[in-house]
Amino acid sequence: MKHELVCRPAATAVRFTLERGEEVTCEVGAMVAMSSGLTVETTSKSRGGGGILTGLKRMFSGESFFLNHFTAQRENQTLLIAPSMMGDCIHHRMRGGTLIVQGSGWLASHGNLEIDTTWQGFSSAIFSGESMFWVRCSGTGDLFLSSFGAIYEVDVQGEYTVDTGHIVAFEDSLQFRITKVSSSLIGSFLGGEGLVCRFQGQGKLYCQSHNAASLGALLGPKLKPR
Amino acid sequence: MAAYAFATVGNILALTGDVDMFQTEQTFSGGVFHHSIPNGRAGADIIVTPVELLARTQGDGSKLFSLKLSECQLELGGASGRMVFCRNTDSSLTIFCEERGFPAALSSASFGALDDRFRELRSLQRSQNSRQWFWVSISLLLIAVVCAGLYFGTLAAAQVAVRSLPISVDEKIGQMASVSMAPGIPLAEQHSATVLVRDIVEHLRPYSAIPDMDFRVVVIQDEQVNAFALPGGRIYVYTGLIRHAENAEQVAGVLAHEMAHATLRHGLQKVSQSLGIVVAMQFMVGDVGGLIAFGSQVAQESVLTSYSRAAETEADLEGARMLHTAGIDPAAMGEFFEIMKHEHEELPAILSWISTHPQHDDRISEIRRFRDSLPAAQYRPLQLSLDDAKRDIGQQ
Structure with missing residues (x-):
């Protein structure tokens, strides 16, 4: 499998070139275009197994119940996928270990990857600005993540702070806690930041430049009722 | 007098006298941070021996890393808060594992030398967790107060306004x-x-x-x-x-x-x-x-x-x-x-x-x-x- 990220960073799409028998698993509705030699299978199972329960859990994390599996039946087939939100996509190579991805951040995966959901604690469920559940990707393979806006990659050594709603994904060797941004609670809220996510440890962190909830809050009042 | 001798499994030919034999090696799955690995991180199988930690990275180009228990500096963290990080003295090599039996294996392999550090780390984590709970509760309270204020404020204003109707x-x-x-x-x-x-x-x-x-x-x-x-x-x-x-x-x-x-x-x-x-x-x-x-x-x-x-x-x-x-x-x-x-x-x-x-x-x-x-x-x-x-x- 070869991949190419095209039209970066505002309207990124991923172009896959698949050889016979290779398979890519994508988010439902992500396919933009494809060659004729690809078959699509829609199931609730990810590569690592699972079924209806895994599908339901995935729904709670902000993903779809179903997944689309694209398999090349001939040589040199191309598949173009793009996320529903305007923004960037990245490729993350998994070599064992686990990546924890924000609700709708998972776009596609290839290889021996298991896609499951995980609970990151009560306070992060309420205050992280993300879904209640997170997508947990583990194994070896290629992972494609999408964001709203651009994606920043950070190699955390020690501590790092990200505003709520801006997390795309982080490695499980990082621990994150919800804290206030400044030493005074009132100042934290008046500064418009309120609570933030503070990461600790060593590992990779992806964050996004924009936040869909903030955009929604900005646009919502200006929309006319139907 | 008690003394210990280590032997690789399968190499013991015979035992004489009053010798207890126990298997000290245990294998876990975890990961390694090291600059020589692409992207600096890889998943690994970890073997705990009484002398050292051995980590063999998974996938192509597998490498073996070793970390002496006597040099091992412990940390707790990770997304679950249960991940154990073992670093060497200059922190150039880190072996980490989240499996449940890992702390116990480290403790027994080091003959209790790491127990105090584990206790210290756990109490630190507990205090950090309770601090987070404190701020989360304060924030929830603040939100509740604002909501209640809006609710009762609207009602009171409406009551006043209703009375001035014709x-x-x-x-x-x-x-x-x-x-x-x-x-x-x-x-x-x-x-x-x-x-x-x-x-x-x-x-x-x-x-x-x-x-x-x-x-x-x-x-x-x-x-x-x-x-x-x-x-x-x-x-x-x-x-x-x-x-x-x-x-x-x-x-x-x-x-x-x-x-x-x-x-x-x-x-x-x-x-x-x-x-x-x-x-x-x-x-x-x-x-x-x-x-x-x-x-x-x-x-x-x-x-x-x-x-x-x-x-x-x-x-x-x-x-x-x-x-x-x-x-x-x-x-x-x-x-x-x-x-x-x-x-x-x-x-x-x-x-x-x-x-x-x-x-x-x-x-x-x-x-x-x-x-x-x-x-x-x-x-x-x-x-x-x-x-x-x-x-x-x-x-x-």
């Missing part, structure tokens, strides 16, 4: 309530009882707080001793009440009380107090229709239940004031309560006017006190008789 809103609510509640069979307009009650109301009208209120009288053929007023001035009197009254002044007392409910706008007050947040918000953005629909619903309920104790007392005193200025002795109001009180035990089921107007002893004394406080006046008996009305009611 009388026409009362009339609208009263009209809608009268249509939907259908209190019973009314007597004809020309019936002597209707005429009597209307005459008394007309007599009192000039002395009410809002003389041009649209007072309308309906007498209902019903043995209950009952009377009530809807917002806007519709007054309903049951024939049972006329039958139990001794004279026209007593009927005037009850009517003055009911007219006072209307002029004091207790109906609208009740509506404003029972406002739900949705109606309050609609009203605050200018939708009075929802309020009127809600009001007619409340008006129906409030006549069947009762007004607050304070509203009743207020209506008593306003009624007494009206009677006094109209030249009728306010004591007549108290007298009617007195009659009701004495007959209460005999006729509990039908005395609904009394049962919705509780604690009449207090009210009688309250009215008496108020009457004594009024300037002395020459009270004249009403030139109206109950006899015709009582006779005609009996013939129905």
Whole structure:
């Protein structure tokens, strides 16, 4: 499998070139275009197994119940996928270990990857600005993540702070806690930041430049009722 | 004397004497941070031996890393908070693992040397977790306070605004309530009882707080001793009440009380107090229709239940004031309560006017006190008789 990220960073799409028998698993509705030699299978199972329960859990994390599996039946087939939100996509190579991805951040995966959901604690469920559940990707393979806006990659050594709603994904060797941004609670809220996510440890962190909830809050009042 | 010797599994040929053999190697799955690995990180199988930690990375180009237990610096963390990180002295190599048995394996392999550090790390983590809980609770509390403030603020503002609405809103609510509640069979307009009650109301009208209120009288053929007023001035009197009254002044007392409910706008007050947040918000953005629909619903309920104790007392005193200025002795109001009180035990089921107007002893004394406080006046008996009305009611 070869991949190419095209039209970066505002309207990124991923172009896959698949050889016979290779398979890519994508988010439902992500396919933009494809060659004729690809078959699509829609199931609730990810590569690592699972079924209806895994599908339901995935729904709670902000993903779809179903997944689309694209398999090349001939040589040199191309598949173009793009996320529903305007923004960037990245490729993350998994070599064992686990990546924890924000609700709708998972776009596609290839290889021996298991896609499951995980609970990151009560306070992060309420205050992280993300879904209640997170997508947990583990194994070896290629992972494609999408964001709203651009994606920043950070190699955390020690501590790092990200505003709520801006997390795309982080490695499980990082621990994150919800804290206030400044030493005074009132100042934290008046500064418009309120609570933030503070990461600790060593590992990779992806964050996004924009936040869909903030955009929604900005646009919502200006929309006319139907 | 106890001593230990280590041997790789499978290499022990024979044992002599008093030797305990135990398997000390245990394998876990975890990962390694090292600059020589692409991207600096890889998943690994970890072997815990009494001397060192061995980590073999997974996938192509597998590498073996080793970390001496004596050099091992521990940390706890990771997304779950349970991940154990073992670093060498210059932190160039980190081996990490999240499996449940890993801390115990490290502890036994190091013969307890790492236990103190584990305890320290766990208590540190607990204190950090409790600090997070503290701030999360504070934030939740703050959000709750803001929400409660908005909720009660909107309600209070709506209550104030409702009271400044014009009388026409009362009339609208009263009209809608009268249509939907259908209190019973009314007597004809020309019936002597209707005429009597209307005459008394007309007599009192000039002395009410809002003389041009649209007072309308309906007498209902019903043995209950009952009377009530809807917002806007519709007054309903049951024939049972006329039958139990001794004279026209007593009927005037009850009517003055009911007219006072209307002029004091207790109906609208009740509506404003029972406002739900949705109606309050609609009203605050200018939708009075929802309020009127809600009001007619409340008006129906409030006549069947009762007004607050304070509203009743207020209506008593306003009624007494009206009677006094109209030249009728306010004591007549108290007298009617007195009659009701004495007959209460005999006729509990039908005395609904009394049962919705509780604690009449207090009210009688309250009215008496108020009457004594009024300037002395020459009270004249009403030139109206109950006899015709009582006779005609009996013939129905």
